[in-house]
Amino acid sequence: MSRRDDAADRVLSLTLKAGAYTAFGLIVLGLFLQRIKGLSFSTAGLMVLLATPVIRIAVAGVQFLREHDLKYALVSLGVLAIVVLAYVLGIQT
Amino acid sequence: MTLVALVILVLIGICAGLFGALAGVGGGIIVTPLLAIYFGLPMHQAIGVTLLCVIATSTATSSQYVEHHVTDVRLGMTLELATTTGALLAALVASRIDRRTLAILFACFLLYSSGSMVRKAWTSRHEEREEVIPDYTPQKYPLGLLASFVAGGFSGLLGIGGGPIKVPVMYLFMKVPLRVAAATSNFMIGVTAATSAYIYWGRGDVRVNIAAPLVAGVFAGSLAGTRIAPKVRTFYILMLLVGVTGWLSVQMIYKLLTGGFR
Numbered sequence: 591m592s593r594r595d596d597a598a599d600r601v602l603s604l605t606l607k608a609g610a611y612t613a614f615g616l617i618v619l620g621l622f623l624q625r626i627k628g629l630s631f632s633t634a635g636l637m638v639l640l641a642t643p644v645i646r647i648a649v650a651g652v653q654f655l656r657e658h659d660l661k662y663a664l665v666s667l668g669v670l671a672i673v674v675l676a677y678v679l680g681i682q683t
Numbered sequence: 684m685t686l687v688a689l690v691i692l693v694l695i696g697i698c699a700g701l702f703g704a705l706a707g708v709g710g711g712i713i714v715t716p717l718l719a720i721y722f723g724l725p726m727h728q729a730i731g732v733t734l735l736c737v738i739a740t741s742t743a744t745s746s747q748y749v750e751h752h753v754t755d756v757r758l759g760m761t762l763e764l765a766t767t768t769g770a771l772l773a774a775l776v777a778s779r780i781d782r783r784t785l786a787i788l789f790a791c792f793l794l795y796s797s798g799s800m801v802r803k804a805w806t807s808r809h810e811e812r813e814e815v816i817p818d819y820t821p822q823k824y825p826l827g828l829l830a831s832f833v834a835g836g837f838s839g840l841l842g843i844g845g846g847p848i849k850v851p852v853m854y855l856f857m858k859v860p861l862r863v864a865a866a867t868s869n870f871m872i873g874v875t876a877a878t879s880a881y882i883y884w885g886r887g888d889v890r891v892n893i894a895a896p897l898v899a900g901v902f903a904g905s906l907a908g909t910r911i912a913p914k915v916r917t918f919y920i921l922m923l924l925v926g927v928t929g930w931l932s933v934q935m936i937y938k939l940l941t942g943g944f945r
Contacts, residue, residue, distance in 0.1 A: 599749050602756065606746035613739070614902040617895050621689070632895035639735060639898060640884070642742050643877040647763075650756060665760050669874065672767040676878040679775070680885030 598653040605649045609642030644673055688722075689896050696736065696900020703740035703901070704908025705920045707850075707865050708803075710740035711843045712796055713924075714897065715789060716931040720938060724893070726785040727777065730842035731888035734880040736901045737844050741873030743905035748866035758821050758859065759867045762831040766845065766875040769835025774879035777840050778886060786935060786944040789841050793932035797925050799847045804921035821857045831871075839879035844872040 613635045620632030651666030695717055703710025711733045718729035748754045777785070821827070830852035834845030846868045853864035883889055938944060 596752075599752055599754075599756070603746045603750035606742050606749065610739075610742045610746065610902060610906075613742075614899065617899045617902075620895055621899060633891050636735060636889075636891060636894055636898065639738055639742070640877055640880055643738060643874040647760075647874060650760060662757050662760060665757075665764065669760060669763045669767055672764070672771060673874065673878050673881075676767070676771045676774070676881045679771075680881035680883070 598650075598657065601653060602646060602650055605646050606642065609638060609645065613639040613642065644670070644677075647673065684892055692893060692896035693900040693903075696897040696902075697904035697907075698900075699736055699897075700740055700743070700901040700904020700906075701908045702904075702920070702924055704744050704905045705912055705915055706800075706917060706924050707869065708796065708800065708844075708846050708924070710901065710905075711737040712793060713927055713931065715842050716793065716935055718893070719786065719789075719944065720931070720934050722893070724890075726782040726789070726944060727883070727886075727888045728890055728893075730777070730785070730840075731880070731883035731886075732890060732894045732897060733842035734838075734876045734883060735889065735894045735898050737838075737842065737876040738873045738880065739898045739901040740905050741844070741869055741871075741876065743902055744909050745866070745870040745873065747909050748869065753816065753862055753866040754870045755821070755859065755863050755867045756870070758853075758857075759870045761824070762827055762849070762867075763871050763874050765828040765831035766835030766838065766849075766871055767878045769832040769837075770839035770875045770879040771882070773836040773839030774882035777879075777882075780840075783939070783944045785841070786939055790932055790935040790939065792837070792841055792843065793928050793935065796847050797928045797932065799851075800921050800925045800928070804918050804925065807917045807921065816860055816863060819858055819860060819863070821853075821859055823856050827852060827857045835875050835878075838872070838875045839882075842876075842879075844868070845875065846872065 616631050616635030620635055623631055647666055647670045651663050654663040699710050699714050714733045714736050715729045718724040719726055830848055834848040838845045849868045850864045853859040854861050
Protein backbone atom coordinates (compact mmCIF):
# COMPACT_ATOMS: atom_id res chain seq x y z
CA MET A 591 0.00 0.00 0.00
CA SER A 592 1.40 3.31 -1.07
CA ARG A 593 0.61 5.12 2.18
CA ARG A 594 2.89 3.02 4.32
CA ASP A 595 6.35 4.16 3.23
CA ASP A 596 7.59 5.25 6.63
CA ALA A 597 10.92 6.86 5.84
CA ALA A 598 9.52 9.02 3.04
CA ASP A 599 6.66 10.24 5.23
CA ARG A 600 9.06 11.06 8.05
CA VAL A 601 11.30 13.19 5.80
CA LEU A 602 8.25 15.00 4.41
CA SER A 603 6.83 15.60 7.87
CA LEU A 604 10.19 16.95 9.08
CA THR A 605 10.34 19.35 6.11
CA LEU A 606 6.92 20.74 7.02
CA LYS A 607 7.83 21.02 10.70
CA ALA A 608 11.14 22.75 10.00
CA GLY A 609 9.38 25.26 7.72
CA ALA A 610 6.61 25.91 10.24
CA TYR A 611 8.90 26.47 13.22
CA THR A 612 11.44 28.58 11.28
CA ALA A 613 8.71 30.84 9.90
CA PHE A 614 7.01 31.06 13.31
CA GLY A 615 10.29 31.90 15.07
CA LEU A 616 11.28 34.60 12.57
CA ILE A 617 7.84 36.23 12.64
CA VAL A 618 7.68 36.30 16.45
CA LEU A 619 11.21 37.74 16.53
CA GLY A 620 10.08 40.33 14.00
CA LEU A 621 7.07 41.29 16.12
CA PHE A 622 9.25 41.96 19.16
CA LEU A 623 11.92 43.84 17.24
CA GLN A 624 9.36 45.69 15.16
CA ARG A 625 9.75 48.97 16.89
CA ILE A 626 13.54 48.93 16.68
CA LYS A 627 14.44 47.37 13.35
CA GLY A 628 11.42 47.59 11.09
CA LEU A 629 9.73 44.59 9.54
CA SER A 630 12.73 42.69 8.18
CA PHE A 631 12.41 39.58 10.39
CA SER A 632 8.66 39.36 9.80
CA THR A 633 9.14 39.61 6.05
CA ALA A 634 11.81 36.90 6.17
CA GLY A 635 9.43 34.69 8.20
CA LEU A 636 6.62 35.17 5.69
CA MET A 637 9.07 34.32 2.87
CA VAL A 638 9.98 31.06 4.63
CA LEU A 639 6.25 30.39 5.00
CA LEU A 640 5.74 30.93 1.26
CA ALA A 641 8.74 28.78 0.36
CA THR A 642 7.83 25.77 2.53
CA PRO A 643 5.11 24.32 0.25
CA VAL A 644 7.49 24.51 -2.73
CA ILE A 645 10.32 22.84 -0.83
CA ARG A 646 7.95 20.09 0.27
CA ILE A 647 6.97 19.37 -3.38
CA ALA A 648 10.65 19.06 -4.27
CA VAL A 649 11.34 16.81 -1.25
CA ALA A 650 8.38 14.57 -2.13
CA GLY A 651 9.63 14.40 -5.74
CA VAL A 652 13.10 13.29 -4.62
CA GLN A 653 11.54 10.66 -2.32
CA PHE A 654 9.54 9.27 -5.25
CA LEU A 655 12.73 9.10 -7.35
CA ARG A 656 14.53 7.20 -4.61
CA GLU A 657 11.67 4.70 -4.58
CA HIS A 658 12.03 4.42 -8.39
CA ASP A 659 8.47 5.69 -8.72
CA LEU A 660 9.01 7.65 -11.92
CA LYS A 661 5.32 8.36 -12.50
CA TYR A 662 4.86 10.29 -9.27
CA ALA A 663 8.27 11.94 -9.56
CA LEU A 664 7.00 13.40 -12.86
CA VAL A 665 3.71 14.44 -11.24
CA SER A 666 5.72 16.30 -8.56
CA LEU A 667 7.80 17.95 -11.27
CA GLY A 668 4.58 19.07 -12.99
CA VAL A 669 3.22 20.64 -9.79
CA LEU A 670 6.58 22.28 -9.17
CA ALA A 671 6.53 23.75 -12.70
CA ILE A 672 3.10 25.34 -12.15
CA VAL A 673 4.09 26.79 -8.78
CA VAL A 674 7.37 28.17 -10.17
CA LEU A 675 5.40 29.71 -13.05
CA ALA A 676 3.17 31.44 -10.47
CA TYR A 677 6.28 32.67 -8.67
CA VAL A 678 7.77 34.05 -11.89
CA LEU A 679 4.48 35.68 -12.94
CA GLY A 680 3.84 37.09 -9.49
CA ILE A 681 6.96 38.04 -7.63
CA GLN A 682 9.41 38.55 -10.48
CA THR A 683 7.21 40.81 -12.57
CA MET B 684 -0.01 50.03 14.06
CA THR B 685 -1.14 50.34 17.66
CA LEU B 686 -0.33 47.66 20.22
CA VAL B 687 -4.06 46.98 20.67
CA ALA B 688 -4.51 46.26 16.95
CA LEU B 689 -1.46 44.01 17.05
CA VAL B 690 -2.84 41.99 19.98
CA ILE B 691 -6.28 41.71 18.31
CA LEU B 692 -4.65 40.41 15.11
CA VAL B 693 -2.66 37.80 17.05
CA LEU B 694 -5.88 36.71 18.83
CA ILE B 695 -7.80 36.43 15.53
CA GLY B 696 -4.91 34.33 14.22
CA ILE B 697 -5.03 32.02 17.25
CA CYS B 698 -8.80 31.48 16.79
CA ALA B 699 -8.35 30.81 13.06
CA GLY B 700 -5.53 28.34 13.78
CA LEU B 701 -7.56 26.55 16.45
CA PHE B 702 -10.59 26.26 14.17
CA GLY B 703 -8.38 25.06 11.33
CA ALA B 704 -6.75 22.36 13.44
CA LEU B 705 -9.87 21.23 15.34
CA ALA B 706 -12.60 21.48 12.72
CA GLY B 707 -10.48 21.01 9.59
CA VAL B 708 -12.23 24.02 8.10
CA GLY B 709 -12.48 27.68 8.80
CA GLY B 710 -8.85 28.65 9.20
CA GLY B 711 -9.27 31.09 6.37
CA ILE B 712 -12.96 31.81 6.18
CA ILE B 713 -13.12 33.86 9.37
CA VAL B 714 -10.03 35.98 8.65
CA THR B 715 -11.08 37.58 5.34
CA PRO B 716 -14.47 38.91 6.57
CA LEU B 717 -13.00 40.11 9.88
CA LEU B 718 -10.29 42.08 8.05
CA ALA B 719 -12.71 43.41 5.45
CA ILE B 720 -15.50 44.34 7.88
CA TYR B 721 -13.70 45.52 11.01
CA PHE B 722 -10.25 46.54 9.77
CA GLY B 723 -11.52 48.22 6.60
CA LEU B 724 -9.07 46.34 4.38
CA PRO B 725 -9.92 46.23 0.65
CA MET B 726 -11.14 42.73 -0.31
CA HIS B 727 -8.04 41.96 -2.40
CA GLN B 728 -5.74 42.74 0.53
CA ALA B 729 -7.90 40.81 3.01
CA ILE B 730 -7.72 37.80 0.67
CA GLY B 731 -3.95 38.17 0.15
CA VAL B 732 -3.32 38.12 3.90
CA THR B 733 -5.74 35.22 4.41
CA LEU B 734 -3.84 33.09 1.88
CA LEU B 735 -0.79 33.28 4.16
CA CYS B 736 -2.93 32.18 7.14
CA VAL B 737 -4.17 29.22 5.07
CA ILE B 738 -0.58 28.18 4.25
CA ALA B 739 0.34 28.45 7.94
CA THR B 740 -2.58 26.23 9.05
CA SER B 741 -1.81 23.66 6.37
CA THR B 742 1.92 23.55 7.12
CA ALA B 743 1.51 23.35 10.89
CA THR B 744 -1.22 20.69 10.94
CA SER B 745 -0.34 18.50 7.94
CA SER B 746 3.08 17.47 9.32
CA GLN B 747 1.19 15.51 12.01
CA TYR B 748 -1.05 13.70 9.53
CA VAL B 749 1.85 12.90 7.19
CA GLU B 750 3.86 11.48 10.09
CA HIS B 751 0.96 9.21 11.06
CA HIS B 752 0.47 8.10 7.44
CA VAL B 753 -3.08 9.45 7.24
CA THR B 754 -2.25 11.68 4.28
CA ASP B 755 -2.20 10.06 0.83
CA VAL B 756 0.79 11.93 -0.59
CA ARG B 757 0.45 10.40 -4.08
CA LEU B 758 -3.24 11.26 -4.37
CA GLY B 759 -2.55 14.76 -2.99
CA MET B 760 0.27 15.39 -5.43
CA THR B 761 -1.86 14.26 -8.38
CA LEU B 762 -4.79 16.49 -7.45
CA GLU B 763 -2.41 19.39 -6.81
CA LEU B 764 -1.76 19.46 -10.57
CA ALA B 765 -5.37 20.66 -10.86
CA THR B 766 -5.63 22.84 -7.71
CA THR B 767 -2.49 24.84 -8.55
CA THR B 768 -3.62 25.39 -12.16
CA GLY B 769 -7.01 26.63 -10.92
CA ALA B 770 -5.40 28.80 -8.25
CA LEU B 771 -2.96 30.39 -10.69
CA LEU B 772 -5.66 31.25 -13.24
CA ALA B 773 -8.07 32.56 -10.59
CA ALA B 774 -5.42 34.70 -8.90
CA LEU B 775 -4.62 36.31 -12.26
CA VAL B 776 -8.33 36.96 -12.91
CA ALA B 777 -9.03 38.23 -9.37
CA SER B 778 -7.33 41.58 -9.95
CA ARG B 779 -9.86 42.37 -12.70
CA ILE B 780 -12.82 41.73 -10.42
CA ASP B 781 -14.05 44.69 -8.39
CA ARG B 782 -14.17 44.65 -4.60
CA ARG B 783 -17.93 44.56 -4.35
CA THR B 784 -18.34 41.53 -6.63
CA LEU B 785 -15.63 39.74 -4.62
CA ALA B 786 -17.47 40.57 -1.40
CA ILE B 787 -20.75 39.21 -2.84
CA LEU B 788 -19.01 35.99 -3.94
CA PHE B 789 -17.41 35.66 -0.54
CA ALA B 790 -20.70 36.18 1.30
CA CYS B 791 -22.27 33.40 -0.83
CA PHE B 792 -19.36 31.10 -0.04
CA LEU B 793 -19.68 31.87 3.70
CA LEU B 794 -23.36 30.91 3.64
CA TYR B 795 -22.61 27.70 1.72
CA SER B 796 -19.84 26.77 4.19
CA SER B 797 -22.10 27.44 7.19
CA GLY B 798 -24.65 25.08 5.66
CA SER B 799 -22.12 22.36 4.92
CA MET B 800 -20.74 22.63 8.46
CA VAL B 801 -24.21 22.19 9.97
CA ARG B 802 -24.49 18.99 7.96
CA LYS B 803 -20.99 17.87 8.99
CA ALA B 804 -21.72 18.64 12.65
CA TRP B 805 -24.98 16.69 12.48
CA THR B 806 -23.29 13.57 11.11
CA SER B 807 -20.41 13.85 13.60
CA ARG B 808 -22.80 13.89 16.61
CA HIS B 809 -21.98 10.36 17.68
CA GLU B 810 -18.64 10.18 15.97
CA GLU B 811 -16.54 7.13 16.52
CA ARG B 812 -12.90 7.40 15.63
CA GLU B 813 -12.04 4.89 12.94
CA GLU B 814 -8.67 3.81 14.27
CA VAL B 815 -7.51 1.66 11.38
CA ILE B 816 -7.72 3.09 7.88
CA PRO B 817 -9.27 0.51 5.54
CA ASP B 818 -7.52 -0.39 2.30
CA TYR B 819 -8.75 1.61 -0.66
CA THR B 820 -7.89 2.55 -4.22
CA PRO B 821 -8.95 6.03 -5.33
CA GLN B 822 -11.58 5.90 -8.11
CA LYS B 823 -12.71 8.39 -10.74
CA TYR B 824 -9.56 10.51 -11.08
CA PRO B 825 -11.02 12.75 -13.83
CA LEU B 826 -13.86 13.84 -11.52
CA GLY B 827 -11.41 14.38 -8.65
CA LEU B 828 -9.17 16.50 -10.88
CA LEU B 829 -12.12 18.58 -12.06
CA ALA B 830 -13.31 19.22 -8.48
CA SER B 831 -9.75 20.09 -7.47
CA PHE B 832 -9.47 22.56 -10.35
CA VAL B 833 -12.68 24.28 -9.18
CA ALA B 834 -11.51 24.23 -5.54
CA GLY B 835 -8.17 25.73 -6.57
CA GLY B 836 -10.03 28.41 -8.49
CA PHE B 837 -12.07 29.38 -5.44
CA SER B 838 -8.88 29.41 -3.39
CA GLY B 839 -7.17 31.84 -5.75
CA LEU B 840 -10.25 34.02 -6.00
CA LEU B 841 -11.41 34.13 -2.38
CA GLY B 842 -8.38 33.09 -0.33
CA ILE B 843 -10.06 30.03 1.12
CA GLY B 844 -8.69 26.49 1.17
CA GLY B 845 -11.42 24.79 -0.82
CA GLY B 846 -11.82 21.88 1.61
CA PRO B 847 -15.66 22.00 1.51
CA ILE B 848 -15.42 21.13 -2.21
CA LYS B 849 -12.56 18.60 -2.28
CA VAL B 850 -13.33 16.50 0.80
CA PRO B 851 -16.88 15.43 -0.20
CA VAL B 852 -15.74 14.60 -3.75
CA MET B 853 -12.81 12.49 -2.52
CA TYR B 854 -15.01 10.74 0.04
CA LEU B 855 -18.19 10.16 -1.98
CA PHE B 856 -16.90 9.68 -5.54
CA MET B 857 -13.24 8.71 -5.28
CA LYS B 858 -14.05 6.30 -2.42
CA VAL B 859 -11.27 7.59 -0.17
CA PRO B 860 -11.86 7.15 3.60
CA LEU B 861 -13.07 10.39 5.21
CA ARG B 862 -10.05 10.86 7.49
CA VAL B 863 -7.66 10.34 4.57
CA ALA B 864 -9.69 12.74 2.42
CA ALA B 865 -9.61 15.45 5.10
CA ALA B 866 -5.87 15.02 5.78
CA THR B 867 -5.01 14.95 2.07
CA SER B 868 -7.10 18.06 1.38
CA ASN B 869 -5.36 19.82 4.26
CA PHE B 870 -1.98 18.82 2.82
CA MET B 871 -2.87 20.18 -0.62
CA ILE B 872 -4.17 23.51 0.66
CA GLY B 873 -0.69 24.84 1.49
CA VAL B 874 0.62 24.41 -2.05
CA THR B 875 -2.61 25.71 -3.58
CA ALA B 876 -2.63 28.83 -1.39
CA ALA B 877 1.10 29.44 -2.00
CA THR B 878 0.52 29.43 -5.78
CA SER B 879 -2.00 32.26 -5.63
CA ALA B 880 -0.18 33.98 -2.75
CA TYR B 881 2.79 34.64 -5.09
CA ILE B 882 0.49 36.53 -7.45
CA TYR B 883 -1.09 38.52 -4.59
CA TRP B 884 2.33 39.23 -3.05
CA GLY B 885 3.74 40.41 -6.38
CA ARG B 886 0.77 42.71 -6.81
CA GLY B 887 1.37 44.26 -3.38
CA ASP B 888 -1.81 42.82 -1.86
CA VAL B 889 -0.04 41.18 1.10
CA ARG B 890 0.52 43.71 3.88
CA VAL B 891 3.36 42.42 6.03
CA ASN B 892 2.42 44.44 9.13
CA ILE B 893 -1.04 42.82 9.15
CA ALA B 894 0.01 39.35 7.95
CA ALA B 895 2.87 38.88 10.46
CA PRO B 896 0.86 39.06 13.73
CA LEU B 897 -1.99 37.03 12.17
CA VAL B 898 0.31 34.27 10.92
CA ALA B 899 2.12 34.13 14.29
CA GLY B 900 -1.27 33.62 15.94
CA VAL B 901 -2.32 31.01 13.37
CA PHE B 902 0.86 28.99 14.02
CA ALA B 903 0.32 29.12 17.79
CA GLY B 904 -3.36 28.19 17.42
CA SER B 905 -2.74 25.34 14.93
CA LEU B 906 0.08 23.81 16.97
CA ALA B 907 -1.98 23.98 20.17
CA GLY B 908 -5.04 22.71 18.30
CA THR B 909 -3.37 19.56 16.97
CA ARG B 910 -2.31 18.76 20.56
CA ILE B 911 -5.75 19.12 22.15
CA ALA B 912 -7.67 17.71 19.14
CA PRO B 913 -8.10 14.16 20.56
CA LYS B 914 -9.77 15.57 23.70
CA VAL B 915 -12.26 17.83 21.95
CA ARG B 916 -15.64 16.90 20.47
CA THR B 917 -15.75 18.12 16.86
CA PHE B 918 -19.50 18.69 17.18
CA TYR B 919 -19.16 21.65 19.58
CA ILE B 920 -16.32 23.22 17.61
CA LEU B 921 -18.35 23.00 14.40
CA MET B 922 -21.44 24.50 16.03
CA LEU B 923 -19.32 27.38 17.36
CA LEU B 924 -17.82 27.88 13.92
CA VAL B 925 -21.29 27.84 12.32
CA GLY B 926 -22.29 30.61 14.73
CA VAL B 927 -19.24 32.69 13.85
CA THR B 928 -19.51 32.25 10.06
CA GLY B 929 -23.29 32.82 10.21
CA TRP B 930 -22.75 36.10 12.06
CA LEU B 931 -19.99 37.17 9.66
CA SER B 932 -22.13 36.47 6.60
CA VAL B 933 -24.98 38.55 8.07
CA GLN B 934 -22.47 41.37 8.71
CA MET B 935 -21.11 41.14 5.17
CA ILE B 936 -24.57 41.17 3.62
CA TYR B 937 -25.56 44.15 5.81
CA LYS B 938 -22.45 46.02 4.74
CA LEU B 939 -23.11 45.17 1.08
CA LEU B 940 -26.73 46.39 1.31
CA THR B 941 -25.65 49.64 2.94
CA GLY B 942 -23.20 50.28 0.10
CA GLY B 943 -19.96 49.07 1.68
CA PHE B 944 -16.92 47.34 0.10
CA ARG B 945 -16.30 50.02 -2.51
